[in-house]
Amino acid sequence: MTVVRFDLGNTPGNDDVPRAAAPDALQTLTAAAADAGAAWTQLGDTLLVTGVPAQLERTGAGRPPMDRVEVPAARLHLVIQNGRQFQQEHTEVPVLVDKGRYLVVDLDPAEAGRLIEPSERHLPCFGVRPLPADTVVFEQRPPVPVPTLAVAGPRVAAVSRDAFAADLRTLAGFRTRHSTSTEFRTALDWADGVLSALGFGTRVQTVALPGGSTQNLIAERPGRGGDGRAVLVTAHLDSINVRDGAEAPAPGADDNGSGAAGVLAIARALQDHPGARDLRLILFGGEEQGLYGSRHYVADLPQEARDRIHSVLNMDMIASRNSPSPTVLLEGAAVSQLVLEELAAAAQAHTGLTVQTSLLPFNSDHVPFIDSGMPAVLTIEGADGANDRIHTAGDTLEHLDLDLALEIQRMNVAYLVQALGQA
Numbered sequence: 001m002t003v004v005r006f007d008l009g010n011t012p013g014n015d016d017v018p019r020a021a022a023p024d025a026l027q028t029l030t031a032a033a034a035d036a037g038a039a040w041t042q043l044g045d046t047l048l049v050t051g052v053p054a055q056l057e058r059t060g061a062g063r064p065p066m067d068r069v070e071v072p073a074a075r076l077h078l079v080i081q082n083g084r085q086f087q088q089e090h091t092e093v094p095v096l097v098d099k100g101r102y103l104v105v106d107l108d109p110a111e112a113g114r115l116i117e118p119s120e121r122h123l124p125c126f127g128v129r130p131l132p133a134d135t136v137v138f139e140q141r142p143p144v145p146v147p148t149l150a151v152a153g154p155r156v157a158a159v160s161r162d163a164f165a166a167d168l169r170t171l172a173g174f175r176t177r178h179s180t181s182t183e184f185r186t187a188l189d190w191a192d193g194v195l196s197a198l199g200f201g202t203r204v205q206t207v208a209l210p211g212g213s214t215q216n217l218i219a220e221r222p223g224r225g226g227d228g229r230a231v232l233v234t235a236h237l238d239s240i241n242v243r244d245g246a247e248a249p250a251p252g253a254d255d256n257g258s259g260a261a262g263v264l265a266i267a268r269a270l271q272d273h274p275g276a277r278d279l280r281l282i283l284f285g286g287e288e289q290g291l292y293g294s295r296h297y298v299a300d301l302p303q304e305a306r307d308r309i310h311s312v313l314n315m316d317m318i319a320s321r322n323s324p325s326p327t328v329l330l331e332g333a334a335v336s337q338l339v340l341e342e343l344a345a346a347a348q349a350h351t352g353l354t355v356q357t358s359l360l361p362f363n364s365d366h367v368p369f370i371d372s373g374m375p376a377v378l379t380i381e382g383a384d385g386a387n388d389r390i391h392t393a394g395d396t397l398e399h400l401d402l403d404l405a406l407e408i409q410r411m412n413v414a415y416l417v418q419a420l421g422q423a
Protein backbone atom coordinates (compact mmCIF):
# COMPACT_ATOMS: atom_id res chain seq x y z
CA MET A 1 0.00 0.00 0.00
CA THR A 2 1.37 3.36 -0.96
CA VAL A 3 0.95 6.14 1.57
CA VAL A 4 1.25 9.65 0.20
CA ARG A 5 1.73 12.70 2.37
CA PHE A 6 0.42 16.10 1.23
CA ASP A 7 1.20 19.48 2.72
CA LEU A 8 -2.06 21.39 3.14
CA GLY A 9 -0.57 24.72 4.22
CA ASN A 10 -0.97 27.88 2.17
CA THR A 11 2.50 29.06 3.06
CA PRO A 12 5.80 27.19 3.00
CA GLY A 13 6.24 24.89 5.98
CA ASN A 14 7.96 26.50 8.93
CA ASP A 15 7.66 25.24 12.50
CA ASP A 16 7.79 28.79 13.84
CA VAL A 17 4.58 29.80 12.11
CA PRO A 18 1.37 27.97 12.99
CA ARG A 19 -0.66 27.20 9.89
CA ALA A 20 -4.22 26.20 9.29
CA ALA A 21 -4.90 23.77 6.46
CA ALA A 22 -6.04 25.63 3.35
CA PRO A 23 -9.74 24.69 3.12
CA ASP A 24 -9.76 24.49 -0.67
CA ALA A 25 -6.80 22.12 -0.78
CA LEU A 26 -8.30 19.97 1.95
CA GLN A 27 -11.66 19.75 0.22
CA THR A 28 -10.23 18.99 -3.21
CA LEU A 29 -7.84 16.34 -1.97
CA THR A 30 -10.29 14.53 0.31
CA ALA A 31 -12.93 14.54 -2.44
CA ALA A 32 -10.39 13.21 -4.94
CA ALA A 33 -9.32 10.53 -2.47
CA ALA A 34 -12.93 9.45 -1.97
CA ASP A 35 -13.51 9.32 -5.76
CA ALA A 36 -10.43 7.16 -6.15
CA GLY A 37 -11.51 4.78 -3.41
CA ALA A 38 -8.59 5.87 -1.23
CA ALA A 39 -8.67 6.68 2.48
CA TRP A 40 -7.46 9.94 4.01
CA THR A 41 -6.42 11.06 7.46
CA GLN A 42 -5.78 14.71 8.39
CA LEU A 43 -3.24 15.68 11.04
CA GLY A 44 -3.13 19.48 11.23
CA ASP A 45 -1.62 20.78 8.00
CA THR A 46 -0.72 17.29 6.77
CA LEU A 47 -2.99 14.95 4.83
CA LEU A 48 -2.16 11.26 4.49
CA VAL A 49 -3.77 9.38 1.62
CA THR A 50 -3.55 5.59 1.53
CA GLY A 51 -4.33 3.47 -1.53
CA VAL A 52 -4.56 4.11 -5.29
CA PRO A 53 -2.33 7.16 -5.25
CA ALA A 54 -1.48 7.21 -8.97
CA GLN A 55 -5.05 8.11 -9.83
CA LEU A 56 -5.15 10.62 -7.00
CA GLU A 57 -1.94 12.29 -8.05
CA ARG A 58 -3.45 13.06 -11.45
CA THR A 59 -6.31 14.91 -9.71
CA GLY A 60 -4.31 16.11 -6.74
CA ALA A 61 -5.42 19.74 -6.76
CA GLY A 62 -2.12 20.75 -8.27
CA ARG A 63 -0.41 19.85 -5.03
CA PRO A 64 2.59 17.63 -5.45
CA PRO A 65 2.89 15.04 -2.68
CA MET A 66 5.60 15.77 -0.14
CA ASP A 67 6.70 12.16 0.01
CA ARG A 68 5.48 8.60 -0.20
CA VAL A 69 6.21 5.34 1.54
CA GLU A 70 5.20 1.73 0.89
CA VAL A 71 3.57 0.24 3.99
CA PRO A 72 0.94 -2.53 4.22
CA ALA A 73 -2.31 -0.91 5.37
CA ALA A 74 -2.55 -3.25 8.36
CA ARG A 75 0.73 -1.85 9.69
CA LEU A 76 -0.45 1.77 9.78
CA HIS A 77 -1.29 2.88 13.31
CA LEU A 78 -2.12 6.11 15.09
CA VAL A 79 -0.40 6.67 18.42
CA ILE A 80 -1.65 9.28 20.90
CA GLN A 81 1.03 9.81 23.52
CA ASN A 82 1.43 11.85 26.67
CA GLY A 83 4.74 13.64 26.38
CA ARG A 84 7.07 11.55 24.22
CA GLN A 85 6.42 8.35 26.06
CA PHE A 86 5.71 6.08 23.11
CA GLN A 87 8.83 7.23 21.29
CA GLN A 88 10.95 6.83 24.42
CA GLU A 89 9.73 3.29 25.00
CA HIS A 90 9.63 2.13 21.36
CA THR A 91 12.64 3.63 19.63
CA GLU A 92 12.57 0.70 17.17
CA VAL A 93 9.21 1.69 15.64
CA PRO A 94 9.45 3.82 12.47
CA VAL A 95 7.52 7.09 12.78
CA LEU A 96 5.97 8.15 9.46
CA VAL A 97 4.38 11.38 10.68
CA ASP A 98 5.43 13.11 13.90
CA LYS A 99 2.97 15.70 15.20
CA GLY A 100 4.04 15.51 18.83
CA ARG A 101 1.02 14.11 20.67
CA TYR A 102 -0.03 12.31 17.47
CA LEU A 103 2.16 9.91 15.55
CA VAL A 104 1.52 7.74 12.53
CA VAL A 105 3.76 4.70 12.86
CA ASP A 106 4.64 1.56 10.93
CA LEU A 107 3.88 -1.16 13.46
CA ASP A 108 3.43 -4.91 13.15
CA PRO A 109 -0.30 -5.68 13.71
CA ALA A 110 0.49 -8.39 16.27
CA GLU A 111 2.67 -6.03 18.27
CA ALA A 112 0.03 -3.31 17.97
CA GLY A 113 -2.58 -5.79 19.17
CA ARG A 114 -0.52 -6.43 22.28
CA LEU A 115 -0.28 -2.69 22.95
CA ILE A 116 -4.04 -2.25 22.46
CA GLU A 117 -4.93 -5.15 24.83
CA PRO A 118 -6.41 -3.88 28.12
CA SER A 119 -3.97 -5.99 30.16
CA GLU A 120 -1.07 -4.39 28.34
CA ARG A 121 -2.54 -0.94 28.05
CA HIS A 122 0.21 1.57 28.60
CA LEU A 123 -1.96 4.12 30.31
CA PRO A 124 -1.07 6.67 31.49
CA CYS A 125 1.58 6.90 28.78
CA PHE A 126 0.16 6.24 25.31
CA GLY A 127 -2.58 4.57 23.28
CA VAL A 128 -2.37 2.79 19.92
CA ARG A 129 -5.12 2.20 17.37
CA PRO A 130 -5.33 1.34 13.66
CA LEU A 131 -5.01 4.52 11.58
CA PRO A 132 -8.59 5.84 11.35
CA ALA A 133 -9.81 6.32 7.76
CA ASP A 134 -11.47 9.51 6.50
CA THR A 135 -10.88 11.16 9.86
CA VAL A 136 -9.58 14.47 11.14
CA VAL A 137 -7.14 13.61 13.93
CA PHE A 138 -6.62 17.28 14.75
CA GLU A 139 -6.97 20.72 13.19
CA GLN A 140 -5.03 23.89 13.82
CA ARG A 141 -6.26 27.50 13.94
CA PRO A 142 -3.73 30.33 14.11
CA PRO A 143 -4.45 33.20 16.49
CA VAL A 144 -6.49 36.08 15.16
CA PRO A 145 -4.25 39.15 14.88
CA VAL A 146 -6.29 41.61 16.95
CA PRO A 147 -5.27 43.62 20.03
CA THR A 148 -6.51 40.88 22.30
CA LEU A 149 -6.36 42.00 25.91
CA ALA A 150 -8.05 45.30 25.07
CA VAL A 151 -11.32 43.41 24.56
CA ALA A 152 -10.91 41.04 27.52
CA GLY A 153 -13.64 41.15 30.10
CA PRO A 154 -12.91 42.04 33.72
CA ARG A 155 -13.07 38.39 34.83
CA VAL A 156 -10.48 37.42 32.25
CA ALA A 157 -8.24 40.20 33.52
CA ALA A 158 -8.80 38.92 37.08
CA VAL A 159 -6.71 35.78 36.48
CA SER A 160 -3.85 36.35 38.92
CA ARG A 161 -0.36 35.38 37.94
CA ASP A 162 0.98 35.72 41.50
CA ALA A 163 -1.69 33.55 43.09
CA PHE A 164 -1.30 30.90 40.36
CA ALA A 165 2.48 30.87 40.77
CA ALA A 166 2.19 30.52 44.55
CA ASP A 167 -0.37 27.67 44.31
CA LEU A 168 1.78 25.89 41.74
CA ARG A 169 4.83 26.24 44.00
CA THR A 170 2.88 24.72 46.88
CA LEU A 171 1.72 21.75 44.81
CA ALA A 172 5.10 21.04 43.18
CA GLY A 173 6.70 21.39 46.61
CA PHE A 174 5.28 18.06 47.76
CA ARG A 175 7.84 15.27 47.29
CA THR A 176 5.11 13.36 45.52
CA ARG A 177 1.34 13.51 45.10
CA HIS A 178 1.08 9.82 44.29
CA SER A 179 -2.59 8.85 44.63
CA THR A 180 -2.11 6.60 47.66
CA SER A 181 0.52 8.71 49.48
CA THR A 182 0.01 10.73 52.66
CA GLU A 183 1.34 13.73 50.71
CA PHE A 184 -1.56 13.43 48.26
CA ARG A 185 -4.00 13.65 51.14
CA THR A 186 -2.12 16.65 52.59
CA ALA A 187 -2.28 18.40 49.19
CA LEU A 188 -6.00 17.62 48.93
CA ASP A 189 -6.67 19.01 52.41
CA TRP A 190 -4.72 22.16 51.52
CA ALA A 191 -6.77 22.67 48.33
CA ASP A 192 -9.93 22.03 50.36
CA GLY A 193 -8.91 24.90 52.65
CA VAL A 194 -8.26 27.25 49.70
CA LEU A 195 -11.61 26.53 48.04
CA SER A 196 -13.54 26.70 51.33
CA ALA A 197 -12.02 30.11 52.02
CA LEU A 198 -13.19 31.22 48.55
CA GLY A 199 -16.77 30.39 49.51
CA PHE A 200 -17.20 26.93 47.99
CA GLY A 201 -18.93 24.10 49.80
CA THR A 202 -16.63 21.07 49.67
CA ARG A 203 -16.78 17.34 50.16
CA VAL A 204 -14.28 14.51 49.82
CA GLN A 205 -15.15 11.33 47.95
CA THR A 206 -13.20 8.10 48.61
CA VAL A 207 -12.13 6.17 45.51
CA ALA A 208 -10.97 2.54 45.57
CA LEU A 209 -7.73 1.79 43.72
CA PRO A 210 -6.00 -1.54 43.17
CA GLY A 211 -4.08 -1.99 46.41
CA GLY A 212 -5.44 1.04 48.25
CA SER A 213 -7.62 4.09 47.94
CA THR A 214 -7.47 7.75 46.98
CA GLN A 215 -9.79 10.75 47.11
CA ASN A 216 -11.62 13.28 44.95
CA LEU A 217 -12.26 16.80 46.21
CA ILE A 218 -15.56 18.29 45.02
CA ALA A 219 -16.25 21.99 45.55
CA GLU A 220 -19.51 23.64 44.62
CA ARG A 221 -21.05 27.10 44.47
CA PRO A 222 -24.76 27.16 43.67
CA GLY A 223 -25.96 29.39 40.87
CA ARG A 224 -28.39 32.19 41.44
CA GLY A 225 -31.57 31.59 39.57
CA GLY A 226 -30.38 29.69 36.54
CA ASP A 227 -31.83 26.65 34.85
CA GLY A 228 -30.51 24.32 37.56
CA ARG A 229 -27.59 23.16 35.43
CA ALA A 230 -23.95 22.95 36.49
CA VAL A 231 -20.69 23.91 34.80
CA LEU A 232 -17.70 21.76 35.84
CA VAL A 233 -13.99 22.55 35.92
CA THR A 234 -11.73 19.60 36.67
CA ALA A 235 -8.09 18.55 36.96
CA HIS A 236 -6.26 15.62 38.49
CA LEU A 237 -4.30 16.39 41.62
CA ASP A 238 -2.16 13.25 41.65
CA SER A 239 1.31 12.82 40.16
CA ILE A 240 3.39 9.77 39.28
CA ASN A 241 6.92 8.59 38.67
CA VAL A 242 6.30 5.80 36.20
CA ARG A 243 9.77 4.28 36.09
CA ASP A 244 10.87 4.48 39.71
CA GLY A 245 7.65 3.62 41.54
CA ALA A 246 5.26 4.97 44.15
CA GLU A 247 7.93 6.01 46.65
CA ALA A 248 10.07 7.95 44.16
CA PRO A 249 9.99 11.75 43.81
CA ALA A 250 7.15 12.93 41.54
CA PRO A 251 6.85 16.72 41.72
CA GLY A 252 4.36 16.69 38.83
CA ALA A 253 4.70 20.43 38.27
CA ASP A 254 3.22 20.37 34.78
CA ASP A 255 1.39 17.02 35.13
CA ASN A 256 -0.70 18.08 36.81
CA GLY A 257 0.24 20.75 39.34
CA SER A 258 -0.45 23.21 36.53
CA GLY A 259 -4.02 22.03 35.95
CA ALA A 260 -4.81 21.72 39.67
CA ALA A 261 -3.44 25.21 40.35
CA GLY A 262 -5.45 26.31 37.29
CA VAL A 263 -8.66 25.12 38.98
CA LEU A 264 -7.78 27.24 42.03
CA ALA A 265 -6.93 30.21 39.78
CA ILE A 266 -10.34 29.95 38.11
CA ALA A 267 -12.01 29.80 41.53
CA ARG A 268 -10.16 32.99 42.45
CA ALA A 269 -10.96 34.77 39.17
CA LEU A 270 -14.68 33.94 39.45
CA GLN A 271 -14.91 34.63 43.17
CA ASP A 272 -16.92 37.82 42.62
CA HIS A 273 -18.81 36.56 39.61
CA PRO A 274 -21.92 34.78 40.82
CA GLY A 275 -23.25 33.05 37.74
CA ALA A 276 -26.77 31.84 37.14
CA ARG A 277 -25.62 28.21 36.89
CA ASP A 278 -23.83 26.13 39.53
CA LEU A 279 -20.04 26.15 39.38
CA ARG A 280 -18.51 22.82 40.43
CA LEU A 281 -14.75 22.33 40.73
CA ILE A 282 -13.27 18.84 41.08
CA LEU A 283 -9.73 17.70 41.84
CA PHE A 284 -9.43 13.99 41.05
CA GLY A 285 -7.15 11.32 42.50
CA GLY A 286 -6.14 8.11 40.73
CA GLU A 287 -5.86 9.63 37.24
CA GLU A 288 -2.37 8.26 36.67
CA GLN A 289 -3.46 4.75 37.68
CA GLY A 290 -6.12 4.83 34.91
CA LEU A 291 -8.71 7.60 35.47
CA TYR A 292 -9.98 6.00 38.70
CA GLY A 293 -11.16 9.23 40.31
CA SER A 294 -13.14 10.56 37.35
CA ARG A 295 -14.55 7.15 36.46
CA HIS A 296 -15.74 6.72 40.03
CA TYR A 297 -17.22 10.22 40.10
CA VAL A 298 -19.19 9.68 36.88
CA ALA A 299 -20.33 6.15 37.84
CA ASP A 300 -21.61 7.53 41.14
CA LEU A 301 -23.69 10.29 39.47
CA PRO A 302 -27.40 9.53 39.09
CA GLN A 303 -28.76 10.05 35.58
CA GLU A 304 -30.67 13.12 36.73
CA ALA A 305 -27.43 14.73 37.91
CA ARG A 306 -25.68 13.81 34.63
CA ASP A 307 -28.48 15.47 32.70
CA ARG A 308 -27.92 18.66 34.67
CA ILE A 309 -24.26 18.96 33.61
CA HIS A 310 -23.98 21.78 31.10
CA SER A 311 -20.30 21.31 30.26
CA VAL A 312 -17.01 20.05 31.68
CA LEU A 313 -13.62 21.73 31.22
CA ASN A 314 -10.69 19.51 32.15
CA MET A 315 -7.16 20.87 32.51
CA ASP A 316 -4.29 18.39 32.33
CA MET A 317 -0.82 19.89 31.65
CA ILE A 318 -1.20 23.56 30.74
CA ALA A 319 2.20 25.06 31.52
CA SER A 320 4.87 23.60 29.29
CA ARG A 321 5.52 25.51 26.10
CA ASN A 322 6.64 22.98 23.53
CA SER A 323 6.35 25.01 20.35
CA PRO A 324 7.57 28.43 19.23
CA SER A 325 4.06 29.90 19.28
CA PRO A 326 1.97 29.38 22.44
CA THR A 327 -0.55 26.69 21.60
CA VAL A 328 -3.50 25.00 23.29
CA LEU A 329 -5.07 21.73 22.21
CA LEU A 330 -8.83 21.43 22.72
CA GLU A 331 -9.75 17.77 22.73
CA GLY A 332 -13.37 16.63 22.82
CA ALA A 333 -15.83 14.46 20.91
CA ALA A 334 -18.99 14.97 18.87
CA VAL A 335 -20.97 15.44 22.11
CA SER A 336 -18.74 18.36 23.12
CA GLN A 337 -18.17 20.00 19.75
CA LEU A 338 -20.19 23.10 20.66
CA VAL A 339 -18.19 23.62 23.87
CA LEU A 340 -15.02 23.16 21.87
CA GLU A 341 -16.07 25.77 19.31
CA GLU A 342 -16.96 28.27 22.05
CA LEU A 343 -13.59 27.70 23.72
CA ALA A 344 -11.83 28.26 20.40
CA ALA A 345 -13.78 31.50 19.94
CA ALA A 346 -12.85 32.57 23.49
CA ALA A 347 -9.19 31.88 22.74
CA GLN A 348 -9.35 34.00 19.60
CA ALA A 349 -11.16 36.86 21.37
CA HIS A 350 -9.09 36.97 24.55
CA THR A 351 -5.69 35.39 23.95
CA GLY A 352 -2.89 35.06 21.45
CA LEU A 353 -3.07 31.27 21.51
CA THR A 354 -2.87 29.07 18.47
CA VAL A 355 -5.71 26.58 18.85
CA GLN A 356 -5.52 22.92 17.88
CA THR A 357 -8.71 20.89 18.02
CA SER A 358 -9.33 17.16 18.04
CA LEU A 359 -12.39 14.95 18.38
CA LEU A 360 -10.42 11.85 19.40
CA PRO A 361 -10.57 11.97 23.20
CA PHE A 362 -7.68 10.25 24.96
CA ASN A 363 -6.54 9.34 28.41
CA SER A 364 -7.52 12.08 30.80
CA ASP A 365 -10.45 12.86 33.09
CA HIS A 366 -12.66 14.23 30.30
CA VAL A 367 -13.01 10.73 28.83
CA PRO A 368 -15.38 9.17 31.44
CA PHE A 369 -17.72 12.16 31.04
CA ILE A 370 -17.68 11.86 27.24
CA ASP A 371 -18.21 8.10 27.43
CA SER A 372 -21.39 8.77 29.44
CA GLY A 373 -22.66 11.38 26.98
CA MET A 374 -21.65 14.59 28.79
CA PRO A 375 -20.03 17.46 26.87
CA ALA A 376 -16.46 17.52 28.16
CA VAL A 377 -13.34 19.11 26.66
CA LEU A 378 -9.69 18.73 27.62
CA THR A 379 -7.61 21.90 27.49
CA ILE A 380 -3.92 20.93 27.30
CA GLU A 381 -0.68 22.58 26.19
CA GLY A 382 -0.10 22.09 22.47
CA ALA A 383 2.58 19.74 21.16
CA ASP A 384 2.91 17.97 24.49
CA GLY A 385 4.73 15.26 22.57
CA ALA A 386 7.81 17.46 22.84
CA ASN A 387 7.62 17.27 26.65
CA ASP A 388 9.89 14.42 27.73
CA ARG A 389 9.88 15.14 31.48
CA ILE A 390 6.37 14.17 32.50
CA HIS A 391 5.94 11.18 34.83
CA THR A 392 9.57 11.61 35.98
CA ALA A 393 11.34 13.35 38.86
CA GLY A 394 12.28 16.01 36.29
CA ASP A 395 8.78 17.50 35.92
CA THR A 396 9.75 20.59 37.92
CA LEU A 397 8.84 24.27 38.06
CA GLU A 398 11.85 25.66 36.23
CA HIS A 399 10.71 24.10 32.94
CA LEU A 400 7.31 25.75 33.01
CA ASP A 401 6.01 28.79 31.15
CA LEU A 402 3.46 30.49 33.37
CA ASP A 403 2.42 32.83 30.56
CA LEU A 404 1.13 29.89 28.53
CA ALA A 405 -0.80 28.58 31.56
CA LEU A 406 -2.30 32.04 32.15
CA GLU A 407 -3.43 32.33 28.55
CA ILE A 408 -5.17 28.95 28.77
CA GLN A 409 -6.85 30.05 32.01
CA ARG A 410 -8.01 33.30 30.38
CA MET A 411 -9.58 31.31 27.58
CA ASN A 412 -11.30 29.06 30.12
CA VAL A 413 -12.52 31.98 32.26
CA ALA A 414 -13.93 33.76 29.21
CA TYR A 415 -15.81 30.58 28.29
CA LEU A 416 -17.00 30.05 31.87
CA VAL A 417 -18.40 33.57 32.27
CA GLN A 418 -20.55 32.87 29.24
CA ALA A 419 -21.48 29.31 30.26
CA LEU A 420 -22.39 30.28 33.83
CA GLY A 421 -24.69 33.04 32.65
CA GLN A 422 -25.74 36.20 34.45
CA ALA A 423 -27.22 35.85 37.91
Ligand SMILES: [Zn+2]
Pocket (backbone or CB within 6 Å): 236, 255, 256, 287, 316, 317
Ligand atom coordinates in the same frame (compact mmCIF):
# COMPACT_ATOMS: atom_id res chain seq x y z
ZN1 LIG B 1 -1.95 14.28 33.61
